[in-house]
Amino acid sequence: MSDIDADVIVVGAGIAGLRCAAALHRRGLTARVLEADTAPGGRIRTDVVDGFRCDRGFQLLNPSYPAVRRHVDVDALDLRTAGRGVRVVDGSGRSRTLADPTRHPGLLAATVRSAVGLGLVRPRAVVGAARWALPALGPVRRLESAPDAALAADWDRLGVRGPLRESILSPFLSGVLADGVGDTSDRYVRLVLRSFLLATPGVPDRGMQAFPEQLARAEGVDVTYSARVERVTDGAVPEVGVADGATLRARAVVIATDASDAADLTAAATSPMRGLSTWWFDADGLEPDAFLRISGAGGVVVNTAQLSAIAPGYAPPGRTLVEATTLLGDAGPAEEAAVRAELTRLWATSTASWRVIVHHDVTRALPVQAAGTxxxxxxxxxxxxxxAGDHRDTPSIQGALVSGGRAAAEVARLLS
Known part of the structure; x- marks a missing residue:
């Protein structure tokens, strides 16, 4: 075919699209990536405002993901990890620390006191938690083939109740899953738990966008930016219509967008998506603290952290960058006054002088992974x-990378 623009046109320069393009090149196929935005990454982007690096949504890279170990130069990203544990803040503002003693031996006594104070050492709570968590340490194939149920329903069945559930697991996982009601597949959540147990997630010191930028520099990855695709026509020689009026032709097309855009461009059934809002503050009055904070007493903020304490490159010297994440549902984003009030309690200091650097409403943060999916x-x-995308595998960086590789392999078989 002499009248084609590339063997394969990949729509979208997110994680799945970039991985697909690199894998196609290794298989001897030419790929042209069309990206509507002006930089790679899809939902992983970093805004630099007044010297602060503010990711669009609080995102972490887990180096334990098999696909990350295989396809990403983590050392080159200068990954900075958070404290291995959480600080749980109750309704009165009292903070309790739960830290991994193998990483933070100096916090062992504080962790034991916190566990007792939070009621985590009650026999029924320990047994229920163990019954739920222990399968995450077993073989991945066994996890993948296990019966599935909604997370909340499985917790009920196994007896995961009380402070462990209400003060720690629910608030922590609601931010990870963008799910405030526990509808997410328990099978998938155990895979998430496994990744946290194997390694401590972190962020590149130059912001999360450094990760897709590394993928975009891979050999054979050719990205055209500001190229919004409006239509894809299937056939023996599929066509791609771009917003500038151009029509490109290829031997195959891979649509590596989020679930919503993929549904618009094809007849494929895709998952709905959940949203998160992230606030970024130029904060003062805080001592450096690299631990994630969660509310053990409910509230609009599902997590908050000092990114400048985790990764100094996120803020100018001597400044403090604090993120706060809230769920984004049909009612819209939380009010700034409510967010500030929660942060005053969570950080035990007035936030009146904290300046909002930027506020991101990410309406398409994560695909829904419902029970049975x-x-x-x-x-x-x-x-x-x-x-391709994390809506075809698991809603994670691991899922996006795996999906991109799967798409490249299937295209190669199709065109052979």
Whole structure:
């Protein structure tokens, strides 16, 4: 075919699209990536404002993910890890620390006191937590094939109740999953738990966008930016219509966008998406603290952290950058006054002087992984059109990388 623009056109320069393009190149196929935005990363972007690096949504990179170990130069990213544990703040503002003693031996006594004070050492609570968590340490294949249920329902069945659930697991996981009601697949949540147990997540010192920028520099990855795709036509020689009026032709097309855009461009059934809001503050009056904070007493803020204490490159010298994440539902984002009031309690200091650097409402933060949803979904949507992304595998960086590689392998078989 001499009248094609590339063997494969990849729509979207997010994690799945970039991984797909690199894998296609290794298989001897040319790929052209079309990206609507002006930089790679999709939902992973970093805004630099007044010298502060503010990610669009509080995101972490887990070096334990197999696909990250295989395809990402983590050392080159200068990954900075958070404290291995959490600080749980009650309704009166009292903070209790739960830290991994193997990483933070000096906090062992404080962790034991906190566990007792929070009621975590009650026999029934310990047994219920162990019954739920221990399978996460077993073989991945066994986890993937296990019966599935909604997280909240499985906790009920196993007896995960009381302070462990209400003050720690629910608030922590609601920020990780963008799920405030426990509808997410328990099978998937155990995979998430496994990744946290194996390694401590972190952020590149130059912001999360350094990660997709590294993928975009891989050999054979050719990205055209500001190229919004408006239509994809399947067939023996599929066509891609771009907003500037151009029509590109290829031997195959991979649509590596988020679930909503993939549904708009194809007839494929995709997952709905959940939203998160993230506030970034130029804060003062805080001692450096690299631990994530969660509320053990409810409230709008599902997590908050000093990014400048975790990764100094996120803030100018001598300044403090604090993020606060809230769920974003049909009612819209939380009011700034409510966020500030929560942060006053969580950090035990007035936030009146804290300046809002930027506020991101990420309406498409994560695909919904409902109970019973397969952990791996078909990619083909037509004769020569495929979809890829974290909505085809697990809603995670691991899922996006795996999906991009799967799409490249399937395209290679299709075109052989």
């Amino acid at each position: 397969p952990l791996r979904r078909p990619l083909r949507t037509g004769e020569r059109v495929l979809v």
